[in-house]
Amino acid sequence: LLHRSRHSVPHDPCISDSFAPGRSPFHHTAYPGFCRKRTVVGEITAERRMQFFGGSAEVNPSPPAPAGAGTVLSGNITYMLYLFNRHGVCLLYREWHRPVRTLDAQQDQKLMFGLLFSLRSFTAKIDPTSVEKGNLGIPLSPHRLPGVLPQVGEITAERRMQFFGGSAEVNPSPPAPAGAGTVLSYMLYLFNRHGVCLLYREWHRPVRTLDAQQDQKLMFGLLFSLRSFTAKIDPTSVEKGNLGVPLLPGQGCSFHSFSTNTYKLSFMESASGVKIILVTHPKCGDLREYMAYIYNLYVEYVPKNPIYVPGTAIKSHVLVGRRPQTVCHDLNVLLPASFI
Amino acid sequence: MPPAAPRTGDAVFANIERVNAELFTLTYGAIVRQLLTDLEDVEEVNKQLDQMGYNIGIRLIDEFLAKSNVSRCVDFKETAEVIAKVGFKMFLGVTASVTNWDADGTTCSLVLEDNPLVDFVELPDTCQGLYYCNILTGVIRGALETVSMKTEVSWVRDMLHGDDAYELQVKLLKQVPEEYPYKDDE
Numbered sequence: 001l002l003h004r005s006r007h008s009v010p011h012d013p014c015i016s017d018s019f020a021p022g023r024s025p026f027h028h029t030a031y032p033g034f035c036r037k038r039t040v041v042g043e044i045t046a047e048r049r050m051q052f053f054g055g056s057a058e059v060n061p062s063p064p065a066p067a068g069a070g071t072v073l074s075g076n077i078t079y080m081l082y083l084f085n086r087h088g089v090c091l092l093y094r095e096w097h098r099p100v101r102t103l104d105a106q107q108d109q110k111l112m113f114g115l116l117f118s119l120r121s122f123t124a125k126i127d128p129t130s131v132e133k134g135n136l137g138i139p140l141s142p143h144r145l146p147g148v149l150p151q152v153g154e155i156t157a158e159r160r161m162q163f164f165g166g167s168a169e170v171n172p173s174p175p176a177p178a179g180a181g182t183v184l185s186y187m188l189y190l191f192n193r194h195g196v197c198l199l200y201r202e203w204h205r206p207v208r209t210l211d212a213q214q215d216q217k218l219m220f221g222l223l224f225s226l227r228s229f230t231a232k233i234d235p236t237s238v239e240k241g242n243l244g245v246p247l248l249p250g251q252g253c254s255f256h257s258f259s260t261n262t263y264k265l266s267f268m269e270s271a272s273g274v275k276i277i278l279v280t281h282p283k284c285g286d287l288r289e290y291m292a293y294i295y296n297l298y299v300e301y302v303p304k305n306p307i308y309v310p311g312t313a314i315k316s317h318v319l320v321g322r323r324p325q326t327v328c329h330d331l332n333v334l335l336p337a338s339f340i
Numbered sequence: 341m342p343p344a345a346p347r348t349g350d351a352v353f354a355n356i357e358r359v360n361a362e363l364f365t366l367t368y369g370a371i372v373r374q375l376l377t378d379l380e381d382v383e384e385v386n387k388q389l390d391q392m393g394y395n396i397g398i399r400l401i402d403e404f405l406a407k408s409n410v411s412r413c414v415d416f417k418e419t420a421e422v423i424a425k426v427g428f429k430m431f432l433g434v435t436a437s438v439t440n441w442d443a444d445g446t447t448c449s450l451v452l453e454d455n456p457l458v459d460f461v462e463l464p465d466t467c468q469g470l471y472y473c474n475i476l477t478g479v480i481r482g483a484l485e486t487v488s489m490k491t492e493v494s495w496v497r498d499m500l501h502g503d504d505a506y507e508l509q510v511k512l513l514k515q516v517p518e519e520y521p522y523k524d525d526e
Contacts, residue, residue, distance in 0.1 A: 303399035
């Protein structure tokens with residue numbers, strides 16, 4: 001498998017008809033033997049898709065990227081590949097670039113599988129648009145959950161959570177936003193370092209299954225665990241605590257978003273432990289600047305307000321009245337330009 | 341990607357809103373004067389100033405992080421540098437220098453040559469035990485506590501007591517990581 005000669009992409013009979021050469025910089029896989037289908041940016045079909053990224057130069061040198069393919073990162077783009085079956089058995093594990101390893105292979109694979117298993121049920125649970133929710137903890141069958149799409153074309157050097165597959169029949173994606181009239185941001189949470197929800201705003205949340213208190217706890221807990229998981233499996237960082245040992249805010253890699261086919265969750269944490277969570281339409285691009293903007297707004301109106309008691313919910317009329325318009329307006333107007 | 345964190349406070353200082361230095365100095369002087377009148381005991385006043393500084397510090401840290409865009413400091417040495425160069429510059433308009441590191445790297449001294457709080461001030465004989473700038477110790481302590489570092493801050497040299505500069509000793513006691521806050525079964 002490893003040494004099979006490379007096919008150049010357009011001649012490979014396995015490629016589905018929807019592939020458009022030149023759209024994705026990541027044409028080439030290390031395993032030409034697998035039948036692969038690629039999502040084209042913006043096109044979501046009802047089938048499950050496996051998506052592979054990039055190629056590594058040492059094991060299987062990538063053919064040069066075709067001209068016009070967009071930005072290509074040089075050197076190792078792919079770090080690791082895991083393939084699990086439905087029973088949690090790791091069928092395949094390959095690594096191309098992993099400077100640091102703290103667990104033995106067995107534990108590492110278990111951790112990875114466990115992480116994704118829990119994540120799938122969490123992401124289904126907090127899905128604001130879906131009616132289909134199990135109770136947290138009940139295993140979901142693979143077809144009945146919001147599929148998560150990888151963001152093709154937008155790869156940065158930092159870690160991103162990526163998930164595979166999608167099942168569009170249960171949760172069809174919302175129609176692409178037409179313009180300023182469509183609501184793009186769904187919910188906003190602001191937590192302080194002690195887990196107190198300082199601010200919660202929603203603009204578009206058709207379904208609510210938990211009461212506000214539990215919902216906020218769930219959200220906080222999800223992100224708290226996610227941060228420690230992502231730091232733990234970071235293949236490039238030397239600094240790792242043991243799993244379960246609380247992390248300092250900012251320590252480890254900075255997880256900043258994940259997408260499903262129904263929503264995108266963006267996360268930002270300051271060194272002082274203030275966490276901003278923004279749930280938006282999945283087509284939104286990188287929202288870090290907007291979250292920095294929200295953080296600046298928070299700083300102007302909240303800690304600087306002498307009447308405000310730190311650690312309590314924000315009741316500032318100026319902030320609360322102002323924010324939905326400002327943030328929503330900005331997001332609605334500015335984001336269409338940054339769609340993938 | 342956010343821009344690289346500035347290691348000097350000059351850029352931030354240039355962009356931030358400023359207030360008249362005399363107004364600031366005189367307001368602070370009025371606070372200290374009033375505390376002395378209300379509490380009458382110099383030790384009590386020192387404690388109050390520290391407490392006030394603490395309350396300021398826990399709020400100030402968010403503004404500092406938002407405006408200066410510094411990323412998480414790798415170790416305490418970097419933290420001390422950032423406080424001295426960026427923090428002091430941003431809020432007081434003066435830079436401090438970091439000296440006297442101990443062997444572990446957990447204690448250092450921040451030395452201020454110039455201190456806007458003490459313009460026009462002379463301590464009378466009745467208040468010789470007063471640490472006039474004690475608010476600064478509280479501010480540093482509060483701010484560092486919010487970024488998970490428990491510290492002890494105290495004055496080593498004080499110009500109002502006849503020394504040649506202001507020297508603050510900052511000692512890191514421990515790093516306190518975030519605990520999962522919900523203790524119930526949920």
